Amino acid sequence: MPFDYKKEYKEFYMPQKKPSIVEVPPMNYIAVRGKGDPNKEDGEYKQSITLLYGVAYTLKMSKKTDHQIEGYFDYVVPPLEGFWWQENIKGMDYNKKDQLQWISVIRLPDFITKEDVEWAKESATKKKKMDFSKVEFFHYEEGLCVQCMHIGSYDDEVATVSLMHEFIKDEYVLDINDQRRHHEIYLSDARRVAEEKRKTVVRHPIKKLDQ
Known part of the structure; x- marks a missing residue:
C-alpha cells in the first residue's frame, strides 16, 4: 500500500x-506564490493548483522513468495546502479576497530534493507543453x-x-x-x-x- x-x-x-x-x-513542499481572489475563474490561484499537481504527480511517477530518486517509496500525493495573508490587514478580511496573497503548497516526501523538483519541472514542461517555472522547492x-x-x-x-x-x-x-x-x-x-x-x-x- x-x-x-x-x-x-x-x-x-x-x-x-x-x-x-x-x-x-x-517540512519540504513544492510551492507557487501569487495574489488575488482564489475564486476567480482562470485566475492565478487556480492556475497555481494546476502547476502544483503537474509537478507533484511527475515526482510520484518518477519511478517509471530514468530519473530514479534515491530512497524512493510509493506514496499518496498529500493534500493541497495554503499560507494566506493580506498586506496591512490584521487577521483575515474575507470580504476583500482580491487583496489576498498566498503561497499554495503540496508536501514532499523527505527523500525528494530540490534537484528532483527541478527535474520534475523540466519533465512536466516537455510533456504538458506548459510553463512550470513558477513552481519552487519550499522549506518551511x-x-x-x-x-x-x-x-x-x-x-x-x-x-x-x-x-x-x-x-x-x-x-x-x-x-x-x-x-x-x-x-x-x-x-x-x-x-x-x-x-x-x-x-x-x-x-x-x-x-x-x-x-
Missing part, C-alpha cells in the same frame, strides 16, 4: 473539531501552532478561528508574522464536495505568553 501522510500523521491532517496545540516539524519551519478542523464554507472559517483564539488566550499568543502565516490544509476537493461538507484544517502559529 502506498504511504499516506494523512493516515500516518493524523495529528497534522486529521485534528478534532475542537482546537488543539501541535508542534509541527520542518512551522513550529508551535493551534489548529482545528473546520467543516463548511471557507467564508465561515472566522467562527473556527475565534474558537482557536479563545482556546489559547490563557497560555499563548498568536505569532503570525512575515515568516509564520495563517495556514489551511484542504482535505476536500472543492469541485466535488458541497460547501457545507468541506473539511479544512485551519492552523495558526503561536508562542508562549512569557516568550
Whole structure:
C-alpha cells in the first residue's frame, strides 16, 4: 500500500473539531506564490493548483522513468495546502479576497530534493507543453501552532478561528508574522464536495505568553 501522510500523521491532517496545540516539524513542499481572489475563474490561484499537481504527480511517477530518486517509496500525493495573508490587514478580511496573497503548497516526501523538483519541472514542461517555472522547492519551519478542523464554507472559517483564539488566550499568543502565516490544509476537493461538507484544517502559529 502506498504511504499516506494523512493516515500516518493524523495529528497534522486529521485534528478534532475542537482546537488543539501541535508542534509541527520542518517540512519540504513544492510551492507557487501569487495574489488575488482564489475564486476567480482562470485566475492565478487556480492556475497555481494546476502547476502544483503537474509537478507533484511527475515526482510520484518518477519511478517509471530514468530519473530514479534515491530512497524512493510509493506514496499518496498529500493534500493541497495554503499560507494566506493580506498586506496591512490584521487577521483575515474575507470580504476583500482580491487583496489576498498566498503561497499554495503540496508536501514532499523527505527523500525528494530540490534537484528532483527541478527535474520534475523540466519533465512536466516537455510533456504538458506548459510553463512550470513558477513552481519552487519550499522549506518551511512551522513550529508551535493551534489548529482545528473546520467543516463548511471557507467564508465561515472566522467562527473556527475565534474558537482557536479563545482556546489559547490563557497560555499563548498568536505569532503570525512575515515568516509564520495563517495556514489551511484542504482535505476536500472543492469541485466535488458541497460547501457545507468541506473539511479544512485551519492552523495558526503561536508562542508562549512569557516568550
